[in-house]
Amino acid sequence: MNNPQPATCKGFSLLSGGLDSQLAVRVLQRAGAYVEAIAFATPFFSPDAARKAAAALGIKLHVVDFTADELALVENPPHGFGGAMNPCIDCHMTMIKRAGEMMAARGFDFVATGEVAGQRPMSQNRQALGIVERGCGIAGRLVRPLSAKLLEPTKPELDGILDREKLLDISGRGRERQIALAAEFGIVDYPSPAGGCKLTEEGFGRKLKDLRDHEGLKDRRLVELLSIARRFRLRGGTSVALGRDKTENAALHAAGFGTLLAPANCPGPTALIPEVKSPEELADAAALVATYSRCDRLETDVEILVTAPDGKQRRIRVPRSCDRATFKPYQIM
Numbered sequence: 001m002n003n004p005q006p007a008t009c010k011g012f013s014l015l016s017g018g019l020d021s022q023l024a025v026r027v028l029q030r031a032g033a034y035v036e037a038i039a040f041a042t043p044f045f046s047p048d049a050a051r052k053a054a055a056a057l058g059i060k061l062h063v064v065d066f067t068a069d070e071l072a073l074v075e076n077p078p079h080g081f082g083g084a085m086n087p088c089i090d091c092h093m094t095m096i097k098r099a100g101e102m103m104a105a106r107g108f109d110f111v112a113t114g115e116v117a118g119q120r121p122m123s124q125n126r127q128a129l130g131i132v133e134r135g136c137g138i139a140g141r142l143v144r145p146l147s148a149k150l151l152e153p154t155k156p157e158l159d160g161i162l163d164r165e166k167l168l169d170i171s172g173r174g175r176e177r178q179i180a181l182a183a184e185f186g187i188v189d190y191p192s193p194a195g196g197c198k199l200t201e202e203g204f205g206r207k208l209k210d211l212r213d214h215e216g217l218k219d220r221r222l223v224e225l226l227s228i229a230r231r232f233r234l235r236g237g238t239s240v241a242l243g244r245d246k247t248e249n250a251a252l253h254a255a256g257f258g259t260l261l262a263p264a265n266c267p268g269p270t271a272l273i274p275e276v277k278s279p280e281e282l283a284d285a286a287a288l289v290a291t292y293s294r295c296d297r298l299e300t301d302v303e304i305l306v307t308a309p310d311g312k313q314r315r316i317r318v319p320r321s322c323d324r325a326t327f328k329p330y331q332i333m
């Protein structure tokens, strides 16, 4: 089913690509709406699933860069974090605000989400739905088609341009009704619920908090670097990203900033230091690279090739050591 013709109203629906967000689109269309989708992109979640879903649903998708908003919320989330560094209530509210701005600018009638009342402990309990409703700036025009009949009627419903009778009354954590609806609508391809946002991962959250507390979150390159490689905060405060495999080593080389270190006379990882603050800290990072290299067959010191941000190269010699335990206390995991 594509958008109905003629539609009785127009709405933007937030689309993650998950099942609920896809169902929301289909339910809105069945209730008479023309629907376009909005997906938000940051270094913490990709709009790829939304792109796939929009293509399958046959609707237009707007991908909006949400990085500046998300970083500001990670710095200061008015409603706090979930289990990790995920400011879900404020994130969700701000996404709806941004969608509301697009609604106003383009003359659409409402913004919709695939939220289900009572489904998630933090972001979709009744209180959280109310907080989002009041804080998003589009009260009365925020439609939750999957739970609409359990909530106050919205303006398009009251105006009779969105058929409330065709909206649903799903609540709670069960998935049976959604699965049945997916079959009814022929939706077969969707990622698992609640997946895909790195901010909900505790390990990633610790790395992000470390960055926030040291270098801050202003430099997007540093934020993007968190998704690549292991992270160490060495004595003196130097931050080091250390590749785990060829792919991560290549990604660190391709990052295009910072000082790179890699063993020159044995296989081993690449390290990227965003900012070298002293020769001692560079030596420490070189020892880290040597320790994680395959230096066990060497009969000499490990030679570390250092490439400065201006491309100039030099070599540092580091005694062989395979004792990774020395560096474990400095790894953020």
Ligand code: SF4
Residues within 6 Å of the ligand: 045, 086, 087, 088, 089, 091, 092, 123, 197, 198, 199, 200
């Ligand atoms: S899971 Fe991530 S993207 Fe979703 S609301 Fe929470 S912080 Fe925002």
